[in-house]
Amino acid sequence: MTRVRGIAWYTILIGLSLLFIAPLVWMLLTSFKTIGEATQVPPTVLPQEPTTRAYEVLFASDTQTPVLRWLLNSLLAATGQALLILVVASMAAYAFARLEFRGKRILFGMVIATLFVPIFTLIIPNFLIIDRLGWLDTLWALIVPGAASAFGVFFLRQFFLGLPRELEEAAQLEGANTWQIFTKIVLPLSKPALATLALISFLGNWNDFIWPIYVLFSPSQFTLPPGLSILQGAYDIDYPVIMGGAALASVPVLILFLITQRYIIEGVSRSGLKG
């Protein structure tokens, strides 16, 4: 009885898993097919004549779709923004969690309020501001504006509030100043939270689509997401190449997710409980 139920249970779980995984496997398999095979009806599952042609096209030094450059740009933008968020959000979060100053409630309320405003509202004025700063068509446009992350401040503040205060007080008695307490005691104690925030920021920036397609113009400045949409236009029915591009954009983050999924899922569940 329990054995039958156990089998039924795992059948459901595995069936559901296939639903989530199969499309991704299909993407990867298609990237190793020939154009003819990829568009053949009915489709084959496994590549009959496996070929790496799609990746040769993608990595060819062609100026129209410089995929390697996109990969590098994605990496630079996502890493750059994650680091910037860690620096500015941790400092602000520390002030909100531990220091006392005039206007604290109002400032914190302002930051939190922006969690509820759709970012899209600001896309047009932000485009104009980026233009004034001379950052259109540069990676700065992808790195800096999004670093005003209200989520980052909120997330780290919650973590800092939960840290025991004894160490900070001991350091203060020994004459450490606030900056020393922050960098020598608070930050080292917060490594898990900082890592989680860095990961979530990295993923968000790596996947961002709407902002880069409007502030970047030259193919050499693109990151992978806008790059994919021009691949789809440029190679039209060359599905192996398009799926290869999609695989290049997904495999790094899927691997990152596999290694760190505990932190990512934990961060997401904690971010959901902010309300």
Added chain:
Amino acid sequence: MAQDLLAPPAASERTDSTAPIRRVGRVTPYLFLIPYFLLFATFVLAPAVYGLWVSLHDWDYLLPGKPFVGLDNYQALFDSSSAVFEEFWQSMQATGIFTVASVPLLVTIPLALALMLNRAFPGRTFFRAVYFAPYVLGVAVIGVLWRFLLDPNLGAVNALLGAVGLPDASPWTTGLPWAWISLVAVTVWWTIGFNAVIYLAGLQDIPRELYEAARIDGGGKWAEFRHVTLPGLRPVLTFIVINTVLASSNMFGQALLITQGAPGNETRTAIMYIAQKGLREYNMGTAAAMSYLLTLALLLVSVITFRLLRDRDAS
């Protein structure tokens, strides 16, 4: 308690672990805030005000003159004889259709999934990660992948349907209502894990004693769900509903990449239209007015949702 109040400040400071450290310079806190608030002021506060200013002008990005037009841009959105009226409301309607169709599924299916995954069984962490995995991919990957899979002629979806004897020629990306079904289904597939994980965290916060008490009272599984699980999840549910409504009404990438608004402009959402007006045709005054109207509508929906869920709680 009374002793706490009477104790000297130093002692009470030590017992209250969330009280701020007192002995810091007056300027120090602000020095900690400056880097963040520089960014916040430049890319959040300034644009919020600047956008309003833009919406009051005939702001053609490419032309030097940007004459002040007062509320004209807003009025045009409500004037059926204006050039933007019809297309704007069609895009708002598209956003509305997508939101109404996707939110119920994105609230209920992840809850069912979370209830499944909340049971203890070997491999639970593995399955949780598998169901969450699509969410770590970006909308660009999801879009090009599903455009291929849903292609009416050579896509794997129709081939699979044909293989099991179902109709195999549905125009998933080019016809109605199929385009809507595709967009909703892809979005559910993509984001189901996100809501499920938040539900899971909520479920784990419900005290076990409540379930034990319900069992002693002799309620069945359904009674347990209605009287313990649902009330315990109420704050999480409120968050999920509001967050999902906001996310769904911001839908953009899926429609841009999968249906491209097809068959005509029926699946072109409000954000797609605003982006096209403002950032492709450079009519930024109109586009800014539209985005404020959309934001206002969304805030209204959030407030109503919040009140509905809270009022039911009170009764």
